[in-house]
Amino acid sequence: MDTREKEIENLKDYKYGFTTEIENIKAPKGLNEEVIKFISEIKKEPKWMLDFRLKAFKRFKLLKEPNWQKPKYPKIDYQDLYYYSAPKSMKDKPKSLDELDPKLLETYKKLGIPLQEQARLNGIAVDAVFDSVSVATTFKEELTKQGIIFCSMSEAIQKHPELVKKYLGTVIPTTDHFFATLNSAVFTDGSFVYIPEGVRCPMELSTYFRINASETGQFERTLIIADKGSYVSYLEGCTAPMRDENQLHAANVELIALDDAEIKYSTVQNWYPGDENGKGGIYNFVTKRGLCKGKNSKISWTQVETGSAITWKYPSCILKGDNSIGEFYSIAITNNHQKADTGTKMIHLGKNTKSKIISKGISAGFSDMTYRGLVDINSKAKNSSNYTQCDSLLMGNNCGAHTVPYIKNKNFDSNIAHEATTSKISEEQLHYCQQRGLNPEEAVGLIVNGFCKEVLQQLPMEFAVEAQKLVGISLEGSVG
């Protein structure tokens, strides 16, 4: 077996499926005001934060769980979940990486996250979130020099309350939809990024999420603010251990770009997708929304969605500032019994706003994939334009691929163009590759990578390589 084959053999199974034996502190099971107060207290939050949560919870009680999505799932008992779980050793926060629980460090090592000093070589600042709390943030000093704030949400609430107070909930209000409101009530941790005026963040910022404990939901909240004229590229990755039960992940991500600022947000999502019979896996119900608040601002979402039993999310851009730009690049791959209902929303409010959507969906096995998107050009958004392209690739005859775009144009100065195709890998393409010595799996890998190229190009270099591999692995066994 040569090394490449070995590598593939290793990767075939979900390699992040291990669990880490760590003592956890959990909030009492269930969802009520007490639990919310518990979370708030354990995190030593100020009163305004608790009020924010309680307000959201009050609203949450009035909301009904939505049911319009394509992938249906058994009813979730929200009272049967732990809303807070933290490694015990985190109770007294470690001051430096050396004080971290070695088991945690080992876990992250297994995940390939460069928490330790070797990270310097990679030049990526990482904030790692384990179950509910953020355990470590690297490269803090170097970032601080430039005035960049990159820390966990809990820390930001303590140290930078004025910023959090000013921006938290401005893009995803507490009165938003069911899951977003739930998150506002019970969110535990997440990342906070602030890039000051005129600063171009010198390195990629990255968060790694991991669900470890069983029966826990993970509810992180990420807030990224790019002040005037700044730039940041941010990447998140996610994994979870293999468990038979389904676990809920309902995060909120808010991006705010002020005048002339640019945020690039990339996701490589590889939550545990369940086994080949569709048992277990993560329900990934995430709300991601970016606000181009200032003039000439730009927000770009790139996502590679390969994991999760059900992915249900629509990273969106609200293009409020004049001349602002929103972009969405997505690859979603579903195999076995995975289901995905994903896409984006581009809401044009300002003049001369532009948006671009490139979505590539690949479904194999018994999976089901839906692209659902909204392009809404408001009557005041003069001279705006949108271009949407969504292509689906079907592999096998037991899977489905669907496209549901909503296109609303209320402005006669604006142009919208949308196109979509659905196809399969043609016999000719396969034949051509095989004739040149590739085996069928390699041939499919090559063709699929070509199909996804437009999106993969958008990822930061280090992750593009990882994502490319991930694409290959996710489709393992779907040919022939």
Add this chain to the structure above:
Amino acid sequence: MTEQIKIDFEKTIKSSDLAENDVNLKKQYLSSFIANGFPGKKLENWKFLDINQIIQKDIGELSYFNDYSVLNKVDVSVFVKDLEHNKIVFVNGKLEKIDFSNEEKDEIEIDESSKLESKIENNNSLIDLNSAFTNKICKIIIKRNYALKKPLIVYHLTNNEIKSKNVNSRLYFQLEENSSLKLIDFFNHNSEKNFLNIVYDFDLKKNAILKNYKIDKLQNKNIKYSFNNINQDENSISETFLLSSGSSFLKNEINCNLNGQYSSAFVNGVFLLKDNQQHEIRTSINHLVKNTKSYQLIKSVLGKKSKAAYQGKIFVNQKAQKTDGYQLSKAILLDETSEFNAKPELEIYADDVKCSHGSTSGSLDENSIFYLMSRGLNYQQSKELLINGFILEVIENITDQEIKDLIKNMIGLKE
């Protein structure tokens, strides 16, 4: 509303001579309608145009009573003159005249028994409403191997005796093997503020050809809903053309089931709207077996304060390999107050298919206008020329030359 509708229902039943079975069936449809009411924007299919709200705003309280024992006068002056044709005439929702004098007698069978035999599977409360209140359903059977010599025009007329009324009409066509029918729907209204609910059911057997042209051209202040349910057997062809322009509200729905191999469905539509008009086309083409084909082209020209929506769906069953599905919608917005919404949807469960859709919307191309003006046309002329060319592409898809010319004349298009 519930009380009123029940009273109106009893009155309507009394005016028609229905068998007990049918009355019982109708009662079921009525209770189903009462339970669901008019569809509103909470329902996915009514997201863009909320008929419940529109009826309340435009009409207010509707009356449902239709006296089927009254004989209405048919106004012959509205008949299309330059085209020899067969006629079916509805006046205020009541079928007043069937005239197939151009055809062989034995080849067309008209069954006026009122059975509600074709139960359209659709959880749509407006069809329930239609089933509950419509008069006897007339079933028209085109016999084997017979092609109608002349087109059939169905006139939907209303006169000024009715107002704020719900009018339901229904027809059922069965096209037997190798038969063909050209059907034109023509609307002429002297009334205003009524809600017309028209349901057609088509059954196309092997090799049958249906061409349906729905022409809503004359300005009127009525609210209309039209539903075509088409079932197609092997090798059959259906062609539907929709001109959506006259009424203040119109929603055309087409549900087409391609049940037989090599069957194909074509839908072409044109919206020409202005002044507060709100129109919608919703199609649902279901590819259920191998080797079927569908093609849809919808073009819109939207003037002041008008609003158009297109919801087109292509569904491909797991068994329906080698499906060819195509969908294109293009819209020109002429005014800052006009609005176009689209939802071109694909739902695909088979892998060896060729399906695509496209949708564009925007203003007239300034460069093209500049080009024409630099050649001596004024702004208005250039604009008209461009719009005509834009629409002509859809009209050219009409496969019947005679009817194509008729429609061109109606819109005032010159080549």
